[in-house]
Amino acid sequence: MTITSPHFLLVEPIAKTPFPPLGLLKISAMLKKEHKDCSVFAQVGNSIPPGLYRPEKIYFTSLFTWDLDSVVKSIRFYQDAFPRAEIHVGGVAASVLPNYIKKSTGIDPHIGLLDEAEECPPDYSLTFGRKLNASITFTSRGCPRNCKFCSVKIHEPTFNVCNDWERNLNLKFSRIIFWDNNWLASPNLKTDCEKIKLLGKIVDFNQGLDARFYTEKVAEMLSSINIDPIRFAFDDVGSEKAMINAIRLAKKYSNREIRVYVLYNFEDTPEDFYYRIDLLNKEGVLSFPMEYRKSTHSKTKFPGPHWNSSILRALKLSLLFYYRKGMITESRKSFYSIYGKSSKEFIDKLYSIYEYDKKRQNNGR
Ligand code: SF4
Numbered sequence: 001m002t003i004t005s006p007h008f009l010l011v012e013p014i015a016k017t018p019f020p021p022l023g024l025l026k027i028s029a030m031l032k033k034e035h036k037d038c039s040v041f042a043q044v045g046n047s048i049p050p051g052l053y054r055p056e057k058i059y060f061t062s063l064f065t066w067d068l069d070s071v072v073k074s075i076r077f078y079q080d081a082f083p084r085a086e087i088h089v090g091g092v093a094a095s096v097l098p099n100y101i102k103k104s105t106g107i108d109p110h111i112g113l114l115d116e117a118e119e120c121p122p123d124y125s126l127t128f129g130r131k132l133n134a135s136i137t138f139t140s141r142g143c144p145r146n147c148k149f150c151s152v153k154i155h156e157p158t159f160n161v162c163n164d165w166e167r168n169l170n171l172k173f174s175r176i177i178f179w180d181n182n183w184l185a186s187p188n189l190k191t192d193c194e195k196i197k198l199l200g201k202i203v204d205f206n207q208g209l210d211a212r213f214y215t216e217k218v219a220e221m222l223s224s225i226n227i228d229p230i231r232f233a234f235d236d237v238g239s240e241k242a243m244i245n246a247i248r249l250a251k252k253y254s255n256r257e258i259r260v261y262v263l264y265n266f267e268d269t270p271e272d273f274y275y276r277i278d279l280l281n282k283e284g285v286l287s288f289p290m291e292y293r294k295s296t297h298s299k300t301k302f303p304g305p306h307w308n309s310s311i312l313r314a315l316k317l318s319l320l321f322y323y324r325k326g327m328i329t330e331s332r333k334s335f336y337s338i339y340g341k342s343s344k345e346f347i348d349k350l351y352s353i354y355e356y357d358k359k360r361q362n363n364g365r
Contacts, residue, residue: 005035005038005039006035006039006055007039007040007041007052007053007054007056008028008035008038008039008040008041008055008056008057008058008059009040009041009043009049009052009055009057009058009059009078009082009085010024010027010040010041010042010043010058010059010061010126011043011044011058011060011061011074011078012024012042012043012044012045012060012061012128013044013045013060013061013062013067013070013071013073013075014044014063014067014070014071014074015044015128015130016063016064016067017063018130019130019132019136019177020127020128020129020130020132021061021063021091021128022122022136022179023061023090023091023114023117024042024059024061024126024128025122025123025124025126026114026117026118026120026121026122026123027059027114028042028123028125029117029120029121029122029123030114030117030119030120031057032123039051040123040126041055042126042128044128044129046073046074046077048081054082054084054085055082055085056085057085057087057088058078058082058085058087058088059088059089059090060074060078060087060088060090060091061090061091062089062090062091062092062093062094062101063091063092063093064092064093064293065093065096065097065295065296065297066293066298066299067093068093068094068097068100068101068297069297069299071089071093071094071101072100072104072105075087075089075105075107076105079105087105088110089101089105089107089109089110090109090111090114092151092155094110094111095109095110095111095112095154095155096151096154096155096295097295097296097297098111100297111154111155112154112155112156112157113141113155113156121167121168121169122135122136122168124170132173133173133174133175134174134175134176134177134204135168135169135170135171135173135175135176135177135201136168136176136177136179137162137165137166137169137177137178137179138162138165138168138178138179138180139161139162139165139178139180139183139188139192140159140160140161140162140180140181140182140183140185140186140188141156141158141159141162141181142156142157142158142159142160142181143159143181143182143185144159144185145182145185145210147235147236148266148267149235149263149266149292151295152181156181159182159185161186161187161188163188165192166195166199169199173201175201175202175203175204176196176199176201176202176203176204177203177204177206178204178205178206178207179206179207180205180207182210182213183205183209184209184210184213184214184218185210185213189218189221193221193222193225196225196226197224197225200226201226202226202227202228203225203227203228204227204228204229204231205227205231206231208231208232208233208260208261209230209231209232209246210232210233211232211233211234211239211242211243211245211246211247212239212242214232214245214246214249214250215249219246219249219250219252222253222254223253223254227254227256228256228257229256229257229258229259230250230254230256230257230258230259231258231259231261231288232246232247232250232259232261233260233261233262233263234260234261234262234263234280235261235262235263235266236263236268237268237272237275237276240276240279243260243279243280244279244283247280247283247285257286258285258286259285259286259287259288259327260280260285260286260287260288261288261289261290262276262277262280262287262288262289262290263290263292264289264290264291264292264304264307264315265291265293265303265304265307265312266292266304267304267305267306268304269306269307270306270307270311270343270346270347270350271343271346273289274339274342274343274346274347277289277328277335277339278335278339281328281330281332281335282332284330285330286327286328286329286330287327287328288326288327288328289319289326289328291312291315291316292304310350310351311350311351311354314350314351314353314354314357315350317353317354318349318350318353322334322338
């Protein structure tokens with residue numbers, strides 16, 4: 001068989017989000033720019049895509065550290081299949097635990113963003129098995145804050161803005177998903193809003209807006225764009241005042257659905273978590289609980305200092321069975337019936353859910 005053009009393979013070892021791996025879409029564009037007649041193959045998991053022949057290079061992405069064993073397995077699979085291929089490993093998890101990849105595969109992963117690829121717009125012709133109906137981009141990278149539980153600083157150590165993020169868009173999509181860590185901290189906020197307004201697309205700042213920067217002026221400015229839903233994060237009870245203020249301003253200037261990410265299992269207690277979700281429920285917005293997990297390659301969950309595995313499991317079950325897409329509804333009645341009227345009732349109810357599930361599992365044996 002005669003090969004006239006180089007083949008490249010992009011691998012997402014394990015797919016756990018509705019979005020294709022943006023880094024690999026950008027790498028595809030970079031490769032196509034550097035090698036005019038190349039063929040780029042995209043693969044989720046371990047399988048050889050039809051038509052692929054002796055790839056020159058294989059790029060692996062990674063996302064969650066607890067899935068790194070799947071990444072390692074995948075690297076080994078393709079190393080065996082294509083021993084002469086040059087292997088590149090990157091992504092968030094590999095940046096957070098590079099030594100684990102090195103120790104397990106002998107490969108030094110790339111830490112952080114790949115500058116040459118960052119400059120390229122994503123190659124939306126690759127979807128990695130997803131149905132894509134939105135462009136994905138960033139107006140900024142990094143974050144000026146330094147929250148203890150967050151690993152953004154490792155992957156994107158400096159906060160900087162992107163002045164021409166529009167080039168990452170595919171205008172045939174009616175929505176734009178922004179993956180900014182902290183858009184409201186951007187000095188370009190006003191110009192970004194003007195650009196979004198001109199584009200006339202629905203936008204979603206998927207990682208949440210920083211309530212502490214959500215002033216009346218910002219709320220008014222954002223009311224000129226079609227942002228849906230409006231997302232915030234309420235990770236720490238210390239930002240309660242800013243949170244409530246932001247929700248009320250968002251309601252004053254928009255009628256969009258408000259969703260709030262609520263971190264738990266870090267240094268908080270279940271009582272503190274209940275206090276935050278109760279507060280949000282009283283304000284009539286959706287809570288989206290997000291469990292903190294340590295950056296370890298192990299799949300084992302480590303309960304935070306004030307949590308235990310029984311109530312963590314019960315909370316997950318309650319979100320799975322009682323609520324839409326893991327979000328606690330705005331309904332006060334439903335909130336009371338599932339989580340109770342006090343933190344004590346909340347904890348008792350979680351233990352009852354846990355016991356009920358244990359019994360159900362034992363009966364099924
Ligand atoms: S504000 Fe958000 S992105 Fe920034 S450090 Fe804190 S958690 Fe991370």
